[in-house]
Amino acid sequence: MNILDDLKWRGAINQETDHDGLNDLVNEKSVGIYVGIDPTGDSMHIGHLIPFMILKRFQLAGHKPVIVIGGGTGSIGDPSGKKSERVLQTMDQVHHNEEALTAQLKRLFGQDGKFAIVNNYDWLSKMSLLDFLRDYGKLFNVNTMLNKEIVASRLEVGISFTEFTYQILQSIDFLHLFQNNDVQVQLGGADQWGNITSGTDLIHKVEGADAKAYGITIPLMLKSDGTKFGKTAGGAVWLDADKTSPYEFYQFWINQDDRDVVRYLKYFTFLDKEEIADLEEKVKTAPEKREAQRRLAQEVTKFVHGEKAVEEAENITKALFSGEVANLSASEIEQGFKNMPSVDVTNEKRNIVEWLVDVTSIEPSRRQAREDVSNGAIRINGEKVTDTDAEVDPSAAFDGKFVIVRRGKKRYFLARVK
Template identity: 80%
Template structure:
């Protein structure tokens, strides 16, 4: 199956400039292709991953992917998909974000040198205003620019000259990569259509109408329940493990709706058509086993955070489910309890009843605390405690750093020992 047919099967093609031409090209040679990202934040989230997973698929099929980090374009701001003017970032912010994204991209894609990461600041910052106007401005027709969906939809609210110019900068990137790296295809989200076709026009004007360049966009990912893809209760799902721990990341995928899971497997994993077909059958016949969700969570977590993160995430999930938390490591506790109620306590020993009521306020009264203890509803560090006279030593487990309390079947509390 050709890479284009594969993308179609994965539901990953929204629009193409010349389907037949591109299919012919990818059959002939190792094609240079690119997608860009602007450093508007210091981490990617899972929505950003989509075009780059597609570059990766091209790479696996023997093609030559490039990632453009938009050190220059990020300092301007793409109006695509934005209802109002963006606030300019300071150049320090742009540089910081650009360094963070570059490191993230290198970690995900850049290890073997077959993925090139470049920064458009390197060529766009060298253009003088006069060169810009004389060499490029002349090749852009204001009417055409105004008619681009992005600009047209913004005319009522208004758009600054700066953001209006954005499409020219992205077009120069495509031209630059075409001239210097033989890049012939640009990929982006559905909102990038205007910028991509504008680059193709520029290349045709500059290099001749027979220059073979193509554009392909990816559909906006929609969930069956109509809500936006990629948000969890805590907001965006980040690739930076400090913002979204690998365990939370794993949980996000595990919680995928049955109606979405096959679509996500096609978008976010490198599993084959046969494997995904088997998982689709599993969802249809035994949805309660959640095999497809588990596989999705394993695959994506491994791709982004590595194998050890999957092992830890599964370990945490299992321990929290069974209540057998004693075997968790300190790092697993940090991840697994990030969003659970927590208190800070001293390392002093104390009667358990007082500790549950006065120190941690896990229990609302001594009477309730005694009742819960007698009923076997209280577990400390995974162990059931039924003696109302028991004493607690907060430093007795987890390197003296944590106490895990479970009340009833599911309610966990974390005490951090100071």
């Protein structure tokens, strides 16, 4: 099947400006296709990942992906469906975010063929106000702009002229890429439909009605319970390993609902139809094994963080489940115990009862500490300790950086050696 048929099977197409024209185009040549992202932050989250996964599929199918970092548009902010104006960032912050996003995108697209990353600041910043009004303002009808969903949703509470003109700037991007980068397709989320069609309209006005310029949007992704995909109790799931560790990233995917996992396999992995069908059957016949979730977690984590991150995440998962933490690396402990109760300690050796009570406050009293140690309820770095005269040596394991305490079957504590 061609790329559009594959996307349709995956449920990844929401709207197309001209299906037949685009279908003919992708069948006859390698097509330039772009996705844009504004540098409003210094990391993407998994909501941002959706259109880039689709762009990656075009790359793997032999087409030419172009990524637009919105240094120009990001400096003013888009309406984005929010009920208030975006807070303008300093240009220093915009440039910092540009560099961080570029590094992330290079990791995602730099392995399987050619791609380009461009910055719309390079052409938008060179345009004078008079050029903007004469060359482009005349080509946009205010009534049409007001009817675009993303603008219409803001009219009741008000929208600034700055954000109102965002769709013109994005349209200029598409025209610039069409003229200079051989880009004929723009891809975006469902909320970008108005901006995308403004771009195709501008190209047809400037280049002629027969110009081959097309737009595609991706459906809004909701979980089976109707809530927005990608949000957790702890907030967004980031692609930056310092914001969301690879272990936490892996856990997000492995904990997906049976009702959602097949859809996510279609969206977020490059597995073929037969393998996904096999995993779908396993969800029905042996859901307790969670094979589909594990495959999903492996594939997405590998795509974003690499094979080594998958190995580390699975090592941590296995160790926490079994209690056998002794073989974890210091890096794996940092990830796996990030959100567990922790305390800072020195590297001084102390009697275990004193250490549990006076140093860490893991135990409420010496009587309780002696009882728990004697009953085998305390494990230090994975080893059961039953001798109340034993010593805790904080420098003995994990490069002298950590001591892991397990009290009972499930309660873990992390002591960070300072």
